[in-house]
Amino acid sequence: MATYGDKSAQAIRLPTLLFTTQRQMDDYNAADMRYGDISVDRLQQHYKLSDISAYINPFTYPDRAHSARVLFDEFRYLSGTFSFVGDYQPLIGKMITHMQVADGAKFTDTLLDKALAEHSSLESSLERIKKALTIHTDWERNTFPRTKWEKMQEEIMESTLPKFNNWMDRINGLTISVHDLWAANITLKSLEIKDNRYKADVHYHIQDHFGLDDNDITHRLYRQFRANSDNKCNART
Template structure:
């Protein structure tokens, strides 16, 4: 039996961390023709027409308007993206969605993390703790089962057993009804990659104490499948976001959102 070295991983999703090869992490890769003809993105904004650079107004029918610069168009589109992202923007928890959109504008692809996002992630995991399919509940049940026999350490087969049990659990995702309104559903929704580690395990004659760490990562970016889904294509916020990210004229870089929680 190998000697355990803390921390050790008891579960990790098949998706890799820091994966920039996915379609939702691409940027500036599509032409106007591809966006309009192939993806049906003629109608993008109620404020400015990105294809002509002109502001959108009924009064423009009666007078010529000067096309906006790329910088000004981007500013107008980002402001509109926030405005039409109801209720994520107006009622969002700790303005997480607003901060992520601002990071898309200014962050140049740099990864994002924040104590507010970590807190939301921890609350999400805790909120599911009463379920028998919660990873925390599953880990505790597995450890209870293994250590009830009087073992003073974990063997490799024990770790494999915990891993198998976690595979049958429900991993944390921001897909609750409340996440529609608190901004987390639009900001994160599915958590693409999850890693669970046991950081510390103290076993005594009276029981044990374990320190568990969850690490999650998602992509703040849109792929073609997203925008071709009628549900998302119908929502103006997603059309604006997709054009800002994927059109070669704008090319704003998507980024990784990182979150962690310890128990």
């Protein structure tokens, strides 16, 4: 019989953060979030960026505002090469336009929520959470003990976090729109244990950046495409 103060009998407090990445949300100092800090010489000499547009040379074009509009329009057009089937086709166009006009504001969209909730890569971490709940729940007291919280974390650490990089993602717009993630929080919002069963509400908050860092720009495969994008965004479900 458990006594008052017996930690083994105390249920986990809800909601509780099950997992968080070392990289933080809203990191505007990340390399792929900075802009306007690279000289023309470095762009051309170090990154070998010479064939940028089929229509203009942005390095010499006198009207910078018009040049930017042309480049964004070209980006939208070229992105269709990587986004031409399925429900998520509109995402990349929305994100490019948001990048053009929203001055760094966050981007969210119900299509991103849908993509994450339905994606097969979500199963890795979810299965680990289910396993931990099944093994470590105190079925006699109908509680998940607070002392087993670290066991849950260990299970999630062994999983693969979601990313949008399977063969379908490469043509339905998810790879060019999101691809990988920057930061993630996984929260157990609620847990009901009854009659040898449990019902859990698990919340994923995932964020990525719509931008490029050195590794993206110099990638041996992606640098071959004019619409080179390891593009990034926020996704929540």
